[in-house]
Amino acid sequence: MSYKPPVVEQRFVLEHVAGIGELASFGRYAAADPEMIEAILDGAAAFAADIWAPTNRVGDTSPPLWRDGTVTMPPGFREAYAAYVEGGWGTITGSVEFGGQGLPNVLGFAVSESLGSANMALELCPMLTSGAIEAIERHGSPELRERYLPNLVTGAWTGTMNLTEPQAGSDVGALRSMATPAGDDTWRVKGTKIFITFGEHDLADNIVHLVLARTPGAPAGTKGISLFLVPKVRPDGTRNDVRCASIEHKLGIHASPTCVMSFGDNDDCIGWLVGPECGGMRAMFTMMNNARLNVGLQGVEIAERATQQAVAYARDRVQSARASHPSAGAVAIIEHPDVRRMVMRMKAQTQAIRALVYLAASDVDRAHAGHDGAQQRLDLLTPLAKSHGTDVGCEVASIGIQVHGGMGFIEETGAAQYYRDARIAPIYEGTNGVQAADLVGRKLAGDGGQALRQLVADVRADAGDAGLLALTDTVDELAMHLLAADIDDRLAASAPFLTLVSVMTCGWLMERQRRIALAGLDAGAENPAFLRSKVAVANWYLAHIVPEAAGLVASVRAGSKDLYTLDANELTL
16 A cells, blocks of 8 residues: 655654754754744655555565675665665764764654654665764764764765674673774774664665774673774775675565574674774664654554555445444444454554653753753653664554454565564664563662652643653652662562553543643634544554553563462473
8 A cells, every 4th residue: 555654743743842943042053943844744755655665565575695705685675775865865964074964863863763763674775874974974983973973964975883693682791892902093893783774785885884892801791892993894895705605584674584694604704993992882772762753753643654554445335324323224334343452552552752752862862952951851752762663663554454454464564574674673782671671770769760750740740630640650659669678579560561561651642632722722723624533543543552551560560470480390391
């Protein structure tokens, strides 16, 4: 089916949740006036719908091909990516110093949403590049920034993040890749990395790998890790000693080549240190935090695409009469209450996570501008956006299959692809279990609950819905309970607690949008149909999703009770 980016919705959330008008008042984002924003959203929507969306099904059914270390992308992908570079879509948030437009990060998220809904697998390429750009800009030497950032910002070159090894997944400190000084300003890198997104492809002339490795004599664990820039093509134009050993065969995102990368097979892999020696973890978290918000956005992307297809199918599929009006004859299934329930849930959950992710992205801009408290709020929202955004993306894609009935289980309808594509998002860039542990560890216990208490205070000051306020009181009380709990109880409760905090935050943002939409209707604003829909969807979220969260309270309170009543052998019975 065709895809139409939700520009009106994006603009509404940018204005009333992200506060893009406030961002434009900061000197660095002064160019983000309403006319510029509208032009970019409309242009990105047209590009996504016309150029990238047609490649989505092609990439799923005709995935990249690996042969002798090279990867050939599916038909039409090179042309689509070349059009992306030519259109300047990668430059929107890039630093002006290196050829970017210097516009707000959250505006770039809106563009990425349109592109990712059109083709999530292809959008992974510029997504990883954006993380490489941020890491090099913040931690690289002036020489590395001048040499690599201009081409990365335009997308003429692409970037990767090389962390995982066969024995070192979330336990990054167990990695074994080594980097040895060469006697000049370069290092010789040697090792194997797995799960490297777009580690090899034919879309760009050069691929800039950021590789975590140990140096001789470095301490064990994470303290001994350094970060290195390893280009596919060296500055002198020769090919570096970097090879794609294979690509994975995956459940979804078929068009994204997930590579096994081998560095230094011939002991001639040249790399440059990014940041200080043994400073790799700091630089890694720059990449990871960027990626985590972008992965949360992938939940929005898939949810939006699945919702659009489910609504279109439900409107077209004519079946039995409604039970309440049997004399009316066969009607489209969207007239049936249970189908309407599913569609409303899809729309409500999608709009809620869009608001959450856009709010977090706007705090990136506020933090860059030195806005008081923005970094603290961003640190708190990041695990919520990544984890809740991707959980909801999977839920909505699953409901989309259900709306299609048996046809949803058939590949030709396309509904199954969204479910398959979405399923990786709760896993990569830090599993959602890691995000939940981060929330109750670094983010809650790390500051004694200060950031969360401020979020609770903001919700209380702005919200009026009784159910939402009751949930907010519950979150506040449970936070204090977890702060007093032992580490096992806190971690066992972390996943349901993260959902509670996320639903509270989403409910707050949905109620705010409802209030603004109602005021617009009273004032006779343009597009009343959109505003009425916004009110109805927000009402649904507050009436259905918020009360559901109360069911998680008992799980948070139970903590680790019964988790360790069986030993490992008994658990296998």
